[in-house]
Amino acid sequence: MLRAEARPRDCGKDLPHLRRYAKCMQERRSEIRMLCADMVEASWTEPTGKPRRMTALLEDISPSGACLQLDAAVPLGVMLHWKSPKQTFTGRVRYCVYREIGYFVGVEFGPKSRWSRRTYKPQHLLDLQKLVDLAHK
Numbered sequence: 001m002l003r004a005e006a007r008p009r010d011c012g013k014d015l016p017h018l019r020r021y022a023k024c025m026q027e028r029r030s031e032i033r034m035l036c037a038d039m040v041e042a043s044w045t046e047p048t049g050k051p052r053r054m055t056a057l058l059e060d061i062s063p064s065g066a067c068l069q070l071d072a073a074v075p076l077g078v079m080l081h082w083k084s085p086k087q088t089f090t091g092r093v094r095y096c097v098y099r100e101i102g103y104f105v106g107v108e109f110g111p112k113s114r115w116s117r118r119t120y121k122p123q124h125l126l127d128l129q130k131l132v133d134l135a136h137k
Contacts, residue, residue, distance in 0.1 A: 035059070040084075059104065067105065
């Protein structure tokens, strides 16, 4: 778990801090991330109680979490949801970083939302580990 001071306070607007934070985020998951691209309808409730909903681009996914790109910042710690035809995903927002094209939001899935290819295959899915294995053959 990251210490509180390691999280960006302004969702990634401090570039030197963002670079240190982004490096740390790359090393957080124990599973291999699958690069993907799929449009999902994400929803969450703001700390003020206001419900929010917007289209998001699913950037990567693993059994324990995902990264989505959105047009607005999502507060740390809120529960974010989206549905696929066979599964509803629910997870806690662990980071929100602004990069040139939008806000990248990391979600850690709850135990009932773990991802598998059997229940949800994003429209575009790339397994980098398979590419590396093929390159070494």
